[in-house]
Amino acid sequence: MSTTILWLRQDLRLTDNPALEAARHSKRLVPVYIHDPALNGRWPAGAASNWWLHQSLMALDRDLRQAGSGLVLRTGPTAEVLKELIETCNATRVCWNRRYEPSLIHADRKIKSALQATGIKVHSCNANLLFEPWDIRRDVKTDAPAPYKVFTAYWRACLKRGLPGVEHARPTKLPGLPKGITRLHPKDLGLLPRIRWYEGIQQHWQPGERGALARLEQFLGDSVVDYTASRDRPAVPGTSGLSPHLHFGEIGPRQIIQAAKWRQQDTAAHGGGSPEAFVRQIGWREFAHHLLFHFPRTDREPLNNRFKGFPWRKKYTDDLNAWQQGRTGIPLVDAGMRELWHTGWMHNRVRMITASFLTKNLMIPWQEGAAWFWDTLVDADLANNSMGWQWVAGCGADAAPYFRIFNPVLQGEKFDPEGDYVRRWVPELDGLPARHIHKPWSAPPSLQGDCADYPPPMLDLKTSRERALAAYRQS
Numbered sequence: 001m002s003t004t005i006l007w008l009r010q011d012l013r014l015t016d017n018p019a020l021e022a023a024r025h026s027k028r029l030v031p032v033y034i035h036d037p038a039l040n041g042r043w044p045a046g047a048a049s050n051w052w053l054h055q056s057l058m059a060l061d062r063d064l065r066q067a068g069s070g071l072v073l074r075t076g077p078t079a080e081v082l083k084e085l086i087e088t089c090n091a092t093r094v095c096w097n098r099r100y101e102p103s104l105i106h107a108d109r110k111i112k113s114a115l116q117a118t119g120i121k122v123h124s125c126n127a128n129l130l131f132e133p134w135d136i137r138r139d140v141k142t143d144a145p146a147p148y149k150v151f152t153a154y155w156r157a158c159l160k161r162g163l164p165g166v167e168h169a170r171p172t173k174l175p176g177l178p179k180g181i182t183r184l185h186p187k188d189l190g191l192l193p194r195i196r197w198y199e200g201i202q203q204h205w206q207p208g209e210r211g212a213l214a215r216l217e218q219f220l221g222d223s224v225v226d227y228t229a230s231r232d233r234p235a236v237p238g239t240s241g242l243s244p245h246l247h248f249g250e251i252g253p254r255q256i257i258q259a260a261k262w263r264q265q266d267t268a269a270h271g272g273g274s275p276e277a278f279v280r281q282i283g284w285r286e287f288a289h290h291l292l293f294h295f296p297r298t299d300r301e302p303l304n305n306r307f308k309g310f311p312w313r314k315k316y317t318d319d320l321n322a323w324q325q326g327r328t329g330i331p332l333v334d335a336g337m338r339e340l341w342h343t344g345w346m347h348n349r350v351r352m353i354t355a356s357f358l359t360k361n362l363m364i365p366w367q368e369g370a371a372w373f374w375d376t377l378v379d380a381d382l383a384n385n386s387m388g389w390q391w392v393a394g395c396g397a398d399a400a401p402y403f404r405i406f407n408p409v410l411q412g413e414k415f416d417p418e419g420d421y422v423r424r425w426v427p428e429l430d431g432l433p434a435r436h437i438h439k440p441w442s443a444p445p446s447l448q449g450d451c452a453d454y455p456p457p458m459l460d461l462k463t464s465r466e467r468a469l470a471a472y473r474q475s
């Protein structure tokens with residue numbers, strides 16, 4: 001009897017899952033998830049990602065059981081675990097969806113050739129991107145096609161090809177698991193920490209495919225109408241919150257594109273905002289994966305060589321700690337860092353502001369910020385995180401120029417005019433009126449008592465800005 005192993009990785013869903021589609025017609029199907037932290041090389045999953053993964057594996061097992069199957073969980077070196085499973089199940093084929101992080105591409109290639117060398121058929125597919133990173137290339141006159149470094153041109157090329165929609169419906173019935181197969185429980189993987197610091201995170205999210213679909217539906221039915229206007233306002237739920245679901249593949253970009261197209265048709269018929277700006281953000285995600293694929297060292301090195309010798313500060317532990325803990329004395333920066341700690345997520349505009357504060361006002365290397373985000377974000381994603389940090393630091397592709405230094409006070413007054421976001425995460429400032437909330441040091445002495453528990457600003461925004469610009473001019 002032919003048995004196929006479906007090796008699930010960052011595609012923890014049943015809908016529009018091409019590897020599942022390829023595997024499900026065999027007589028016996030073994031869906032497996034292998035926990036092998038060593039495979040992630042220099043980027044082992046952070047604590048927040050591990051919490052998410054635990055929940056997501058539970059949800060996937062539930063969904064697979066409902067369809068008549070189940071998730072076989074294993075831990076250990078991937079190649080060995082696969083070999084043992086192939087032998088015990090007498091499998092002849094392994095199907096998977098591709099991953100795009102440099103170390104994982106390398107690992108997959110090795111595993112593929114080892115399996116093929118033993119006569120096992122391997123079928124790999126694309127579940128997680130609209131386009132393979134190597135498929136979108138610009139024509140250059142002299143040489144072979146080259147990767148894009150500018151988003152607008154890249155996205156234009158994608159749009160010209162036409163954005164794909166869903167390819168495979170969610171299967172309702174799957175072949176049962178072979179009798180007697182051993183399986184671990186997510187608890188056995190040790191993904192949850194002993195101290196339950198994740199309770200705040202738990203209140204904000206529903207990991208798993210159902211949670212992802214519910215979020216998409218709610219967003220497209222509701223917030224997408226005002227997306228262009230509200231996506232920059234951290235106090236309102238103006239964005240989709242789909243990033244962790246996308247990272248773990250609980251939903252795929254083709255599903256989002258298709259749902260957005262339907263929404264667009266509906267909008268054309270009944271009026272309202274267009275989802276185009278939202279779809280463009282999915283384009284940024286594609287671009288990030290394109291960049292990391294073609295420039296695989298940009299998770300740690302600047303894409304722009306000019307920044308290789310940049311005079312970042314060398315000693316900064318106390319300042320880095322203050323930034324991480326949301327105790328800088330700059331309200332919008334602290335609100336963002338505390339939102340991150342509490343929910344495992346931070347609003348995009350505030351990510352830019354906190355990152356600019358770290359790299360420019362504090363002149364701490366962007367890699368330190370990227371590492372902290374990596375550990376604390378539930379949506380930590382090597383491609384998006386590396387591009388985001390390099391963009392803000394000014395050293396990446398299509399980056400904000402280095403001299404663009406976000407002023408957190410002006411940004412706060414513009415995008416959080418009533419101070420609702422700051423009040424939510426920095427309750428020490430709740431008593432201040434809106435006109436002082438983004439710069440409590442400017443409040444009259446009669447109001448200073450209302451924010452006595454809040455630290456004074458750790459630096460002067462103007463002087464630190466000038467220091468950063470001088471360093472840039474000299475580099």
Ligand SMILES: Cc1cc2nc3c(=O)[nH]c(=O)nc-3n(C[C@H](O)[C@H](O)[C@H](O)COP(=O)(O)OP(=O)(O)OC[C@H]3O[C@@H](n4cnc5c(N)ncnc54)[C@H](O)[C@@H]3O)c2cc1C
Nearest residue numbers: 239240241242243281282285348351379380381384385388
């Ligand atoms: C310094 C910095 C670090 C970042 N680190 C990450 C990260 O680790 N993981 C991550 O998913 N995103 C990261 N981003 C990008 C962005 O902030 C998040 O994707 C976004 O805030 C997620 O919220 P959302 O799902 O509500 O976004 P929406 O506005 O609803 O957008 C929909 C989807 O588009 C994608 N997207 C949106 N903006 C971007 C962007 N600028 N770059 C790439 N993809 C984007 C995401 O997949 C997102 O879920 C980072 C940005 C910065 C400035």
